[in-house]
Amino acid sequence: QVHLVESGGGVVQPGTSLRLSCVASGFTFSNYAVHWVRQPPGKGLECVAVISFDGSYDHYPDSVKGRFTISRDNSKNTFYLQMDSLRSEDTAIYYCAKDHFQRDNWGSLDSWGQGTLVTVSS
Amino acid sequence: EIVLTQSPATLSLSPGERATLSCRASQSVSSYLAWYQQKPGQAPRLLIYDASNRATGIPARFSGSGSGTDFTLTISSLDPDDFALYYCQQRSDWPITFGQGTRLEIK
Numbered sequence: 001q002v003h004l005v006e007s008g009g010g011v012v013q014p015g016t017s018l019r020l021s022c023v024a025s026g027f028t029f030s031n032y033a034v035h036w037v038r039q040p041p042g043k044g045l046e047c048v049a050v051i052s053f054d055g056s057y058d059h060y061p062d063s064v065k066g067r068f069t070i071s072r073d074n075s076k077n078t079f080y081l082q083m084d085s086l087r088s089e090d091t092a093i094y095y096c097a098k099d100h101f102q103r104d105n106w107g108s109l110d111s112w113g114q115g116t117l118v119t120v121s122s
Numbered sequence: 123e124i125v126l127t128q129s130p131a132t133l134s135l136s137p138g139e140r141a142t143l144s145c146r147a148s149q150s151v152s153s154y155l156a157w158y159q160q161k162p163g164q165a166p167r168l169l170i171y172d173a174s175n176r177a178t179g180i181p182a183r184f185s186g187s188g189s190g191t192d193f194t195l196t197i198s199s200l201d202p203d204d205f206a207l208y209y210c211q212q213r214s215d216w217p218i219t220f221g222q223g224t225r226l227e228i229k
Contacts, residue, residue, distance in 0.1 A: 035218075037166075045158075045166065045209055047218040061123075061217040095165050100177070107213025108156045110177055112165035 002026040002111040006096050009116030012086055020081040022096030022113055030054070030074040033099040033106035036081045038092035039115075048094075049081060053103050064090075086120045093117050124148055124212050126221035134229040141197040143224045145210035150190045154214040157186055157195045160207045160223075169208075170195065202228075 008020040020036070036049045049070035051058040058070050067086075072079035083090065093115040100110035125148040135141055145155065153173040158166040168177040170186035173193060183198045197204055205228050210221040 044222050045211075045220040047220075050216075050218070059216045097165075100168065100171055107154065107218055108168060108171040108211075109158075109166075110168045110171070112167075115165055 002098060004096050004098060004111055004113035006094065006113040006116040009094065009118045011119045011121060013122050014087055014120055016086055017082070017084045018086060018118060019083070020094055020096075020116060020118075022079050022081075024077045024079070024096075024098065027098065027111075029077040031102045033101075034070075034072065034079050035097045035099065035109055036068075036070060037095045037097055037109070037112075038090075038118075039095070040089075040092040043092075046092075050099075050106065051079065052106070083118070086118075088120050091118060091120050123217060124151060124215055124219050126210050126212060126219055128208075128210055128221035128224045130224060131222075132225045132227060134227050135200055136229045137200050137202050139200050141195075141200055141204070141226060143195040143208055143226070145188075145193045145195070145221050147191045147193075147212060147214075151212040151214035153189050154212055155186075155188070155193050156211045156213065157184075158209045158211060158220075159204075160209065166209065197226075200226075 003025045051070045069082040095115045096113045097109040098111040099106045100108040127146045129144045157170040160166040174186045185196045208224045
């Protein structure tokens with residue numbers, strides 16, 4: 001059974017940094033791309049980062065490019081989201097998610113963590 | 123960036139009725155479209171991927187159709203558990219984008 005558990009959320013001041021972690025289990029972690037998706041309170045979904053199965057490439061939308069960095073450690077079945085220069089508009093629930101497809105085919109998210117709340121406020 | 127527009131914003135139906143939700147893309151996404159269900163306080167759940175393929179464990183009353191720019195999620199006979207928020211999402215081009223959602227509420 002696939003299981004994803006996020007940690008690292010909290011309340012931080014604008015301009016500071018935070019690192020989220022997601023521990024995965026129940027599948028061959030090194031075969032799948034993984035994602036971070038956020039949802040501001042009462043609003044819709046935005047994919048903020050994806051990393052390939054082997055960590056060789058990653059993608060970010062313009063809203064976080066240059067500020068957020070996704071990484072993974074396949075030996076620990078864990079991936080991360082480093083968030084720098086945080087802004088109030090980054091306030092959201094952050095979900096980690098596993099891709100449905102293996103290896104270089106990616107983009108449908110079939111398993112999600114429970115989410116961790118990040119609040120950016122002075 | 124590919125923009126997905128869902129309609130209607132809210133759909134009010136009764137259990138047992140048929141629900142039809144629409145998603146229109148600002149440019150062709152081929153068949154690279156998924157549908158998710160989200161209930162309050164929960165993470166989204168994948169229902170349909172690549173336009174018409176049901177994800178593991180999804181009941182047969184859920185079906186997806188369409189290609190190019192116009193897509194439909196159909197729930198053939200609404201169960202009380204189906205009243206929730208539904209999002210479409212494309213994987214044709216980066217960044218992955220989601221629609222703004224359709225709220226399916228009990229009439």
